[in-house]
Amino acid sequence: MLTNRIIPCLDIDNGRVVKGVKFANLRDAGDPVEQAKRYEQDGADELVMLDVSATIAGRETALETVRAVRRELSIPLSVGGGVRTTDHALALLRAGADKVGVNSAAVDNPGLLRELADQVGAQCVVLSIDAAARRDGNGWEVVTRAGTNRTGIDAIEWAARAETMGAGEILLTSFDQDGTRSGYDTDLLRAVREVTPLPVIASGGADSAAHMLDALCAGADAVLAASIFHDQDTTPNAIKLELRASGIEVRT
Amino acid sequence: MSDITIIDTGIANTASVTAAFERLGCGVTLTHEPSRIADAPLVVLPGVGSFGAGMRSLRVNKLDQIIIDRVNNNRPLLGICLGLQLLCDASEESPGIEGLGIINAMVTRFPYTVRTPQHGWNRVGDGYAYYSNTYRIESIPDGWAGETSKHGSPFVAYLKRANTLACQFHPELSGAWGANLLRDWIENAKEVVAC
Numbered sequence: 001m002l003t004n005r006i007i008p009c010l011d012i013d014n015g016r017v018v019k020g021v022k023f024a025n026l027r028d029a030g031d032p033v034e035q036a037k038r039y040e041q042d043g044a045d046e047l048v049m050l051d052v053s054a055t056i057a058g059r060e061t062a063l064e065t066v067r068a069v070r071r072e073l074s075i076p077l078s079v080g081g082g083v084r085t086t087d088h089a090l091a092l093l094r095a096g097a098d099k100v101g102v103n104s105a106a107v108d109n110p111g112l113l114r115e116l117a118d119q120v121g122a123q124c125v126v127l128s129i130d131a132a133a134r135r136d137g138n139g140w141e142v143v144t145r146a147g148t149n150r151t152g153i154d155a156i157e158w159a160a161r162a163e164t165m166g167a168g169e170i171l172l173t174s175f176d177q178d179g180t181r182s183g184y185d186t187d188l189l190r191a192v193r194e195v196t197p198l199p200v201i202a203s204g205g206a207d208s209a210a211h212m213l214d215a216l217c218a219g220a221d222a223v224l225a226a227s228i229f230h231d232q233d234t235t236p237n238a239i240k241l242e243l244r245a246s247g248i249e250v251r252t
Numbered sequence: 253m254s255d256i257t258i259i260d261t262g263i264a265n266t267a268s269v270t271a272a273f274e275r276l277g278c279g280v281t282l283t284h285e286p287s288r289i290a291d292a293p294l295v296v297l298p299g300v301g302s303f304g305a306g307m308r309s310l311r312v313n314k315l316d317q318i319i320i321d322r323v324n325n326n327r328p329l330l331g332i333c334l335g336l337q338l339l340c341d342a343s344e345e346s347p348g349i350e351g352l353g354i355i356n357a358m359v360t361r362f363p364y365t366v367r368t369p370q371h372g373w374n375r376v377g378d379g380y381a382y383y384s385n386t387y388r389i390e391s392i393p394d395g396w397a398g399e400t401s402k403h404g405s406p407f408v409a410y411l412k413r414a415n416t417l418a419c420q421f422h423p424e425l426s427g428a429w430g431a432n433l434l435r436d437w438i439e440n441a442k443e444v445v446a447c
Contacts, residue, residue: 002366002403003373003380040427045373045382070271076382076425077268096267098384098425121301123369123384124265168369197364199371221367251373251380 003251004243005045005222006212006236007201008229010035012081013053015061019179019230029230036069036077039229043237044075045251048101048171048201048224051081052146059088063095070096080128080171084108086115093120101126101171104144107151110165117166127167131155131188132175140188147175155188160195169199171224177205181227184211186218193219209234209242216248254438255279257292261309265424269298269332272424276435284313294441295322298424299334303359303387304346306338316352323354328415328441330434333385336411336418345387355411355418357393362386366404374401374421376409379429381421388420415441 010017010032017029029035036047049069051062059082066079079092080101089100105112106127117125130147131140140155162170172192174185184202192200202220206212212223228234240250256273260266260282270280273296281288289295297319299306310316322329323339331339340351343359351359362368362385373380377399388407392398396413400406401421410419417437423430 001375002370002383003375005372067267070267071274074272074275074425074427074431076384076422093265094267096271098265098268119301123371123386124300169371197368199367199369221372 001249003045003249004216004220005201006043006239006250007046007048007078007222007224008039008044008236009048009050009203009224009226011050011052011226012062012065013051014058015065017230018052019226032065033068033072035230036073039236040073040075042229042235043240043252045236046076046078046222047073048078048080049097050101051079053082063091066092066095066097078126078171080126086112086119089116090119093124099124099126099169101128103128103130104149106165107142107144107153110161113166115166117168122163122166122168125167126169126171127159127162127165128171128173129155129158129162129192130173130175131185133185140191143175156191156195159192159200162196163198167198169201170196171201171203172220174204178203179227180205181207183207184215184218184220184223186214189215189218189220209239212239213243213246213248216243254294255281255292256294256296256438257281257283257289258296258298259289259315260284261306261313261315265300265422266298268422269296269424272431272434276431276438278438284315286314286318289315290318290321294328294438295319295330297329297331297335297338299332299338300384301334302345303334303337303343303351304349306334307346307349307351310338310352320352320354323416326414328437329417330437331416331418332424333420333422336408336420337387337389339416339418340389343387354416355389355393355396357389357408359387359389362388362407363404370403373426374403374409376401376421380426381409381419381423381430382425382427383421385420
């Protein structure tokens with residue numbers, strides 16, 4: 001039976017791991033290769049790396065980081081952040097990413113996912129959705145550019161289009177919950193689960209196995225977390241023991 | 253140290269496969285030259301993307317008959333994911349396109365009642381393997397050994413016959429369990445090459 005995945009996330013800026021709250025106030029959190037290896041040893045099922053560097057030089061460095069991590073890592077590596085063109089995505093895949101996540105560029109050019117899927121297959125393409133609660137409290141809208149741009153696009157409708165756009169997976173981040181460690185947005189997860197057959201990775205807000213259990217029960221296929229693993233509060237294996245005790249299928 | 257030749261037709265995650273063999277201390281060559289693939293001791297057919305694109309790429313590079321000959325002559329071949337499916341007769345994914353016909357089976361889609369693509373770890377025997385697939389073979393064909401995993405209903409995890417190993421999962425992404433499987437394939441294949 002297919003198990004539920006526990007996925008640590010590394011935010012990478014100029015070859016270093018960083019961590020912020022609500023996509024801001026970045027602080028240095030270590031060497032990506034060392035952390036990737038530690039996560040694999042600690043039971044991670046997959047690793048997500050998000051390139052948060054804002055410069056061309058930073059993006060070149062990110063390619064190097066992907067190569068270095070790939071050499072050491074024997075679990076899947078999904079890479080996203082600032083992917084704007086098919087060529088950039090292909091370069092990341094050639095460097096050793098197994099999947100590439102597209103966020104802002106998919107909003108600007110929805111044809112990008114299809115173009116990519118036609119070349120490498122939809123299973124390598126992740127639609128990364130950053131969703132924020134609408135200010136009038138009525139559902140969620142897609143935000144881009146680290147949350148600075150509110151697009152007005154309905155996040156649930158956007159998720160519903162993911163499969164036909166060419167994605168093979170959705171990485172769903174709650175902008176409101178990200179970095180808060182107060183739990184995933186399970187209402188958002190439930191709403192997305194209803195409209196797409198694709199695997200959904202829940203992201204934003206995890207602080208405990210209990211939060212992850214909530215997300216998996218709300219329909220997520222995988223749960224992503226950054227802070228709790230960075231700060232070594234817990235490990236994927238420790239989380240899995242708790243989830244298994246609650247009857248959730250995990251790889252141990 | 254063994255030399256591994258990976259068939260590079262531009263449609264696969266060759267970086268991950270290369271890295272996995274390099275971690276085992278192997279030398280790795282990426283090529284689509286028919287003569288080198290015909291002569292190499294250990295050949296890997298990786299693959300992601302669609303069945304039709306994969307077959308087209310093998311035919312354009314004149315590799316289809318070479319792979320068939322390798323298997324017929326019991327020369328070591330490892331097929332991964334789409335690399336397994338291309339060895340079959342045909343696939344629902346690309347109707348009307350013939351596969352290599354080495355494995356007498358039809359590749360079919362997972363039903364819509366289970367999550368697709370199947371992204372993640374699924375049990376194979378005493379371990380877990382990482383899958384990333386929407387299509388699969390439903391049962392082990394006559395003449396092949398192998399094991400199944402379960403996603404809704406059982407499907408083929410891997411098939412083995414003489415020096416051919418074909419995996420629906422990605423051993424290169426399946427942690428220590430996958431690395432052991434690759435090491436075993438190399439060790440077992442080497443014995444026969446030496447004969």
